[in-house]
Amino acid sequence: MDDQAAVNFLKENNARHYWHPMADPKASETDPPLILTKGDGFQVWDVDGKPYLDLMGGLWNVNVGHNRTEVKDAIIAQMDQLSYHNTFAGLANAPSIELSVKLTDMMAPEGMDKVMFGSGGSDANETAFKLARQYWKLMDQAEKVKVFSLKNGYHGMQFGALSASGGIVWRRAYEPLMPGFFQIDNPDPYRNPWTDDGQELGRICAGILDREIQHQGPGTVAAFIAEPIQGAGGMIIPPDNFWPLVREVCDKHDVLLIADEVVTGFGRSGALFGSRGWGVKPDIMCLAKGINSGYVPLGATAFNARVAAAWERDHPLATIMHGYTYAGHPLACAAAVANLDIVISENLTANAGLVGAHFLGRLEELKDRHQVIGDVRGKGLMLAIEFVKDRTTKEPFAPNDPFIKALGPACLERGALVRVQGHRMVLSPPLIFTNEAVDEAFEALDGAIAAVAPN
Ligand SMILES: Cc1ncc(COP(=O)(O)O)c(C=O)c1O
Known part of the structure; x- marks a missing residue:
């Protein structure tokens, strides 16, 4: 095939066998990507x-950025050593261990102590939900299972992550979603029925979370998850007081606070982590995307010492019966180490x-x-x-x-x-x-x- 024939082949075949995410397949034919x-x-x-x-x-x-020599070299160097092996019980690889140290160092101000790896943002959130439920079982409060989140929030597309996501447009075709997931009003300074005053809005929305937890019973709620800034929902930036107030509400009701830092993690919002920008320490932080700039799929979930301590207990459910074939993928982790070095050095x-x-x-x-x-x-x-x-x-x-x-x-x-x-x-x-x-x-x-x- 000459060059033009190769280009034509791609254009003609895109819609023939290939369905794209977030697209009506018919549109891929009439309006090619x-x-x-x-x-x-x-x-x-x-x-x-x-x-x-x-x-x-x-x-x-x-x-x-694209095509960074440092990241490409790290992937190739790792490929020369070990392209893949699993990290289930009894096995590990060097870059995933190195990355766990780097990540917990970077998130030391938030008190993060342990990490688990997956292949993206939805994985990271699934891990957070499952381990939040397991945490409460280990703490002998097995009824704390519900997950609260914000309307308009985006946490990914797997069933758990989608059940926490608050946009109707993402949910409708796949309902019914998982029981035990509830969304409350998000603070949207441009579009809300209450006020133009940001501080007031922050208080109103944190108050709604407080009352809903109270209403359903704090003894039934495992965690609250939100993005420090709602990304896919339209870059909705909450008022300064919202996250600190949410932290107070979670503490008051003994509910774990999960920050979905999939977009805001590693500098995008002008703070190294979105939570840090709001001056808040979550219990669990979910990471992906900027962790290695997308060179190889990777996600991570980080847990603070309070959460981690539950696994020190002698309990019949203490084994983490959760994980993915590609958890701690050596190429993805090697890319992440090189990527994070650039984020810091530049x-x-x-x-x-x-x-x-x-x-x-x-x-x-x-x-x-x-x-x-x-x-x-x-x-x-x-x-x-x-x-x-x-x-x-x-x-x-x-x-x-x-x-x-x-x-x-x-x-x-x-x-x-x-x-x-x-x-x-x-x-x-x-x-x-x-x-x-x-x-x-x-x-x-x-x-x-x-x-x-x-x-
Ligand atoms: C805040 C947030 N969480 C989770 C996800 C899901 O990540 P992934 O598509 O890697 O599963 C996204 C994706 O855009 C996101 O923006």
């Missing part, structure tokens, strides 16, 4: 050789804060220029633009509105790869992003919105 063939730094190239700024950062995970957390502030400033300019923008927000390199038909009523555009459907392609045309989710555009470039790249992104977004917005 962008086929990417190359990445370097914060750029990617499609099969026709056109370059794009990667404003998705892969899927908010390629934090150190101070990408600080860069996310600085470049993110510049990006937010430019989004404010976009809002001044386009009436269809109702809100822009961001913390570090987690940013969003919310599109509305009317700024006063905040009526959102429907996901199938011609404007919304045209936005992604119009950005691509101008060299920007973005994620449009319903009436929002979320932006999460690699943490190596620069102010100059932000300015380039601004031109692409400004041109795209001007070209396709109504009026």
Whole structure:
């Protein structure tokens, strides 16, 4: 096959045997996906050789950028030694041990003491839920089994993770979901029925959690899980007081606090961990994505000393009857060690804060220029633009509105790869992003919105 024939083969065969996540298979035929063939730094190239700024950062995970020699070398070096073996009882490998030390060092301020590995974010959360239930059984409080979470939260797509996820659009086709999972109102400063005052909103939503736990009975609730910043739900940034108040509510009712740091972990929000940004120490932290920038699938769940202590008890249920074939995968862990070295040595957390502030400033300019923008927000390199038909009523555009459907392609045309989710555009470039790249992104977004917005 010559080069053009190979390109045509890919384009013609994409929809023939292949169903994509989060897509209607019919749409993959009529509206074929962008086929990417190359990445370097914060750029990617499609099969026709056109370059794009990667404003998705892969899927908010390629934090150190594409094609990093240090990460590739670490994977190859590990492949030369041992590509795979399992880590079930009785076996271990060097990079997973090294990574467990590195992670607990990085999360020492949060008091994390033990880690378990999986292959991604959903795995990390499943592990958290199962071990939270096991924890209470080991503590002889076997009725504490329920998991509370926030409406609009995203925790992944496996049954447990989906049961905790609060977006109706993700849940409807797969219901009924797992019993014992309940969602309460999330603090959304832009869209809530109560108040424009952030502190008040934080108190109201923490109060709802408090009352719901009280109502159902603290003796039945194992854990509360939330993202420090709701990512897939539209970059919803809670008020400063929300997480500290949630920690108080959890302590009051003896409920474990799980931070889903799958997106916010390792610098994206401008703090090394999202919880640290809010000044809160969770009991369990769920990690994936930026842990190794997506070079090989990996997730991890970390437990503090309080939780870990339950496994020191002599109990018939103390064995961890949970784990995955790819837990502690040597290539994934070797990639993570190299990746985290870059995050620290290049101070990408600080860069996310600085470049993110510049990006937010430019989004404010976009809002001044386009009436269809109702809100822009961001913390570090987690940013969003919310599109509305009317700024006063905040009526959102429907996901199938011609404007919304045209936005992604119009950005691509101008060299920007973005994620449009319903009436929002979320932006999460690699943490190596620069102010100059932000300015380039601004031109692409400004041109795209001007070209396709109504009026
Ligand atoms: C906060 C959060 N948790 C969990 C997940 C699920 O991770 P994965 O897709 O790796 O299973 C995601 C994915 O985007 C996420 O954003």
